Amino acid sequence: VESRGIVYQLIARFLKDAKPKVEVNDNRIQKVLSHxxxxxxxxxxxxxxxxxxxxxxxxxxxxxxxxxxxTPLQYINQKKIEKAQLILITEDIPVKNIAYLFAYEDHSYFNRLFKKLTGVTPQQYRELYKK
Incomplete structure (x- = not known):
């Protein structure tokens, strides 16, 4: 029961910012999204x-x-930041390593991008939601 509660809390944090799934009609774009x-x-x-x-x-x-x-790069960055959010609150990997994990060679750029998309830095995000 306790584990289920933790999972619900974790999911709830992501659902508040959830957007409806994008319906893509073009097969060529679907292929790219899959890639x-x-x-x-x-x-x-x-x-x-x-x-x-x-x-x-x-x-x-x-x-x-x-x-x-x-744009493709905006979409890719958004998806990378979403995955990074999950890693930040579920793992104890340093922020710098998370940036490198997602192929951002400049971790300060990753920090700026993260803040632009979420409103807080990765470290602040981790402190806010990892309780």
């Missing part, structure tokens, strides 16, 4: 994503933004 999910811990390369979708780089970015609502 992003499978390779979330690697560096994103727009040229390779465009190649996966069999589109030119400019057309790919326009179509991706139309289908998903964000």
């Amino acid at each position: 992003i999910r499978k390779n979330i811990y690697k560096t994103a390369d727009i040229d390779s994503l465009a190649a996966i979708s069999c589109l030119s780089k400019d057309h790919f970015i326009r179509l991706f933004k139309k289908e998903v609502g964000n």
Whole structure:
């Protein structure tokens, strides 16, 4: 029962910021989204994503933004930060290592991006939610 309560608290923290799942109608973009999910811990390369979708780089970015609502890099950064949030409150990995885990070579950039998307730094996030 106690474990279930802990899981519910953890889930509740993420659900307050939850957004409805994006419905993507274009198969080419679905293929790219699948690739992003499978390779979330690697560096994103727009040229390779465009190649996966069999589109030119400019057309790919326009179509991706139309289908998903964000540019490919905005989407990838958002997904990486979401995963980082989970790691921050479930593991005791240093923030610097989490940045490197998600292929951010500059951990200060990771900190700035995290704060931009969540409103707090990674360390503040960990202290807020890891109780």
